[in-house]
Amino acid sequence: MTTNTTEEQGTGRLRRLVPAALPRRRTRSQVERLRRLTAWMLGIGIFLAWVGPLGWFANSTWPVPVLSWSLGLLGLAVFTVLQTRMIRAALDGATAYRETAASGAVALAVLLVQDGHLLAWGLIAPAWASGAALVLNRSATFAATVVATAAGLYLMWPDAWAAFYPDQETFGGAIGGYVAASLTVPWMNRFQLWFWEVVRAAEAGKAAQAQLAVTEERLRFARDLHDLVGHSLSAIALKSEVAAKLAKSDTGRAAAEMDAVRGLAREALKEIRTAVRGYRTVDLEAELRSMTAVLEAGGIRCALEAPPDGLPEEEATLLAWVAREGTTNVLRHSSATRCRISVTVHGGTAVLEMVNDGVTGTGVRGGTGLIGLSERLAPAGGTVTAGPGRPGEFRLRATVPLEGAR
16 A cells, blocks of 8 residues: 655654653544533532532531531542442443442431531432432332432421521522422433433444344345355266266266366356456445445445446446445544545546545554555556545545546
8 A cells, every 4th residue: 555655654653653742532433422421411410419518618617527527528429439330330221229229328328417408418319319310210210309309308407597598588499499409300310311322222223234234245145156056066066976976887977977067167167256246346336325324324424426427347346446445444443423435537537535534643554455455456557545634534545547548
C-alpha cells in the first residue's frame, strides 16, 4: 500500500517513538456516549443525597457535631458506592437486589442518627427510592417511593423545625417540595432507564441484522455451489469406485471409467470457476449500496455518491473490491460515526474515495487487506492510497484507468 507522502510516514514513525504528553483518548461511539450520559442522569439520587447535607453544612454555625457529621458522611460514601453499583447493573440489564437492600439500610441508619430538617439529611430517602426504581418493577417502585417518603417525613420531623420554618407557609412549602421530589425523581429514573433499554435493543437489532445478512450470503453461496457441482462430484465418486473394482479384472473398462472421471472433473472445475466468476463480477452500484447498508447497520451515517453510468465491468469489479475492504476496515479498525463514499471519473480514470471520521491515532499502518488491494489493482494500472485527510479523517482512495485510457 502507498501512503500519501513520505513526510507523513516519517512523522507517523516519529510520533510513535516519542511518547505523547497526554494519552490519546479513544473516540467513543454514539451508543457509548449515550450510556455515559444516561449513567450521569441516573445518578440524580446520589446528587440529592449529598447536596442537602453539604448545603446545610455551609449555612451552619460553629461548632458543629463532629462525630455525628463524620458518621453521616461515612454513610453517604457507602451509599454512593452502592448506588453506583445499582446504576451499572441497571445499564447492563442485571439485578442488584442486595445492593438495593444494603443502600436502604444505610439510608435508614443515616436518618436515625442525624438531626436536621427535611431538605438536608432527609433527602437521602428519595435518593434511595430513585436508585431502587432502577431494579424494581412498577409496583415495587411505587411501594418503595411511598415508604421512603413516609420514612423521611417521620424521622425528620423534630421540634427544631420551628427554627428553620418560622411561619406556616414556609413550612408547608418545604413539605410540598419534599413530597413532590420524592414522588417524581424515581419515575424520572425509570423513564430514563426505559429509553436506554430501547436504544440498546435497537443496537442489538442492528447487529443481528448485519449478522443475518452475512449468514444469508453464506447460505446462498453454499446452495449455489451445491446445485452446480453436487451432481458432478457424486458421479465422480461413483465412477471412481467402479474403476477401482475393474482395475484388476478389466483394465480397458477401468481406463474408460477413469477417462469419464477426468471429463467430469474438468466439467466440475469449469462450473466452479463460472460460479466464482459470477461472485467476482459485481454490480458496483448495488455493491456500494450494500456496503452503505452494512455501515449504517453498524451505527455509521453514510453519504453515497453513486458511480456514473457506463463504467466498464472490469474496472467496476476492482472498485467494488476496494469498497468491500474499505468497509471492513471502517467497521473493525475505527470508531467512525460518519463515512462518505464517492465514485467519479476524471480524465479517463475511475476514482473511488472513502472518507471517515474514525481516526484514533496519527500514524498510518498498512494492513494486509490494503496491500492485497494494491496487488489486485496493479495489473490494471490502478493504485490504492490510504492515510489521514483533514484533521480527524481517514481517506482511502483507489484509481483505475479505464480501458480506453490505458
